[in-house]
Structures are given as C-alpha cells and as structure tokens.
Amino acid sequence: MPQLPTTAKAQSTQPSTATSNGGVQVPAARIAEQSITAFGLAEVVTDIExxxxxxxxxxxxxxxDYRGASVSEAAALxxxxxxxxxQIEALANEYAEKVVLPAFYREFRIELEEYNTASLFADAPELAAGFNAFCAHRPDGSFLVAVPAGQKPILRLAAIRELARDLLKRKEAQA
Incomplete structure (x- = not known):
C-alpha cells in the first residue's frame, strides 16, 4: 500500500505545558468551567371545559414561564x-479536544497525523467525505492514526475510538 503524504502533525497550542508521547504533543487539560442550559417545552392542550x-x-x-403562546413565539423559542x-456542541468539542482526546492519545499511545483530504482524494473527491480515520496498530502496541485535517473533535474521538476498539478486538481474537 502506498504511503500517504503527511500534511500536518498534531501539535499542542500550549508547548510550555505539553508532554510528548510517541510523537504526539499532548496539551495539559485547560478548560474554563461553564454551564449551558437549554430547555424548551411546546405543547398543544385542550381546555376540558x-x-x-x-x-x-x-x-x-x-x-x-409556562404560558399560552403564538406560533411566532414558539418558533422564536x-x-x-x-x-x-x-453552544452545547461547541462546548463538547472543546472538552473533547482539550481533555478527552489528549487522555485517549496517552492511554492508547496514539501518534496522530492529519491529512488534507482534498489533496489526498484529488482523483476521487467523493471518497473524502467518507474518510474519518485510518489506524495502524504497531508491533510495540502503539497506534498510528491518520485523520482529516480540521475534523471536529467529537467526530475524531468517535472515529479513533471505534478503530482502536476494532483493532484491539481483532488482536484479542488472535491471541
């Protein structure tokens, strides 16, 4: 199989607090405490009288604040x-990027490489949308994981988790 061209390596945005683990820069977990609440109720009720x-x-x-409302008030809600x-999705992405993924990289000894899918799939652009991650399990037990550059952290975590889980299951089955 031909080797894929590397366009970027995962790197920390905080080099002074980063630790290296198998070629991956892992930033220290720093995220501000915050809370986002969303609740909405809309219902159609019939007065029994x-x-x-x-x-x-x-x-x-x-x-x-339960009240009768117009259609436009319900649409505004x-x-x-x-x-x-x-906002909740952005918070989840930030948490995944700054806390969960670095811990996951350390735990499974993952070296992450990002690829520009536009150039990688230049001859077949329809394949770019379906590329979430590629994982190779190395003989030393570490993983080399290739992902699309700019991939949302939530998607990256899900893709890497599934690949690692599948490879570990195969390894256990062979043992």
Missing part, C-alpha cells in the same frame, strides 16, 4: 434552543 385548543410554551425547566444546542 371550553374545548379550546391552545399552544403553550415554556423555557424554564420548572415551568415558571425553537431558534433560541438551536442557538443553545450549537
């Missing part, structure tokens, strides 16, 4: 929840 149908919404988990969901 008048048989009137009402759209009701609430944005507080204790339902302190949905937009707010999407914004909060994006």
């Amino acid at each position: 008048t048989d009137e149908v009402t759209l009701c919404i609430a944005s507080d988990a204790q339902l302190t 949905a937009r707010q929840l999407r914004e909060k969901a994006d």
Whole structure:
C-alpha cells in the first residue's frame, strides 16, 4: 500500500505545558468551567371545559414561564434552543479536544497525523467525505492514526475510538 503524504502533525497550542508521547504533543487539560442550559417545552392542550385548543410554551425547566403562546413565539423559542444546542456542541468539542482526546492519545499511545483530504482524494473527491480515520496498530502496541485535517473533535474521538476498539478486538481474537 502506498504511503500517504503527511500534511500536518498534531501539535499542542500550549508547548510550555505539553508532554510528548510517541510523537504526539499532548496539551495539559485547560478548560474554563461553564454551564449551558437549554430547555424548551411546546405543547398543544385542550381546555376540558371550553374545548379550546391552545399552544403553550415554556423555557424554564420548572415551568415558571409556562404560558399560552403564538406560533411566532414558539418558533422564536425553537431558534433560541438551536442557538443553545450549537453552544452545547461547541462546548463538547472543546472538552473533547482539550481533555478527552489528549487522555485517549496517552492511554492508547496514539501518534496522530492529519491529512488534507482534498489533496489526498484529488482523483476521487467523493471518497473524502467518507474518510474519518485510518489506524495502524504497531508491533510495540502503539497506534498510528491518520485523520482529516480540521475534523471536529467529537467526530475524531468517535472515529479513533471505534478503530482502536476494532483493532484491539481483532488482536484479542488472535491471541
């Protein structure tokens, strides 16, 4: 199999606090404590006395703001929840990048290489979207993992975890 061209090595953005592990720079876990809360309730209720149908919404988990609402108010609540969901996803990506992935790299002795999928799959660009990670289990027990440059940390973690799990299962089956 031809060797893939390397475009970048995973490196720490905090070299003074980084430790090297098998060629991978692993930053110290630094993430600010933060909390993002998202709650939304929308329901259509029927008054049992008048048989009137009402759209009701609430944005507080204790339902302190439960009220009848217009369609546009319910749509505005949905937009707010999407914004909060994006913030929650960004927080999860930051946590994965700064805390989970470095620990995972250390635990499984992973050397990470990032590849530019546009150039890697220049002859077959439709394949680029399907490339999440490639993993080689080395004789010393460490892993060489190739991933797309710029891949979201949550996707990277899922891809690497599945590859490592599969390789370890195969190794156990052979033993």
